[in-house]
Amino acid sequence: MTHITARKLKALETKKALLETGLELFDKKGFDNVTVDEIVKTCNVSKGAFYVHFNSKYDIFNEKFKDIDNFYSEFQKGISNDIKASEKILIFFEAQMIYLRDELGKDLIRTVYMNAMSLTINKNHYLSDPNRNLYQVINSFVQEGIKNKEFKEGLTTEEVSVLITRCMRGTIYDWIIFGEQFDIVEEMNKFTSTVLDGLKR
Template structure:
């Protein structure tokens, strides 16, 4: 791999600064009250510099979720192959929620999840897109469970996958609502285990 030029390094640093500053301002002021101008000004760069890296302030959320999804993808190889699909799902969720809780923190997750809800949620929205690594990983585990006979064949893998990911989103929203009264890592295990008990043979 060729070494980055000083200009490329500077561009990467600027993009990262815009990303982190944008997320910080969204949390402090609310998504609707933050403008591209205010993000650029806080970073001491021009508005044009912002648009070099992002098409809109909303793309800051999309960029953050790409980072999060890349973590999920890198975590999968640590999951043993010789365990049940249910165990794989639970281990994956344990890793996911530990990462969200300990690395990103509740305040950032609250901002990332809550602010875009004022916008129209379409199938391509990052919270719902079936193309996210998160959903592809869960769907692969569920398909494995259906094909091996671990899960009932009463429901298609797509439907089970949707409900399994709903366990995750519900846990995250409850964590945002209840704060320290709820440990998301413990809750995701209880919540998802209860659901999986209902679809196992």
């Protein structure tokens, strides 16, 4: 069993506090209106301590998404192998929407999306990184569907994956801009089912 020293434990606590403080300030004031100085002052730690854990304030979002992606990878392991790829995608997306709604909440997701849209997202950005666990999970389901001739011929794994992940991002965006009457789980299921039906042989 690995022993965590008091110093390492303190570092983990500091990182968690910086993460939570940063996200809370972004939500209240907007990403562009929050500085690293304000985060460390609110958190009562040094600026040097911030840069031990994060290269910039945007790394706070990246760190949160890594936590989210770990959830996706763990959930994937529990999906039965005895069902079609399209069914796996729907089960996975349903779990994702429930997790975003119940564990993270609309306010945090709104903050993430607003600030992502205010920046230029390049191909190396974490939110669009094809190596993210989220995209790897979707790719694995799509590859399975293509291999088993569940999806139409002539479409690559990348093309199908892009269409399916757009269902996810589009539904999340609508959830953010519409009121409480918008059921993110139900709408995701309808949207993705329609796209998947169009992709099937």
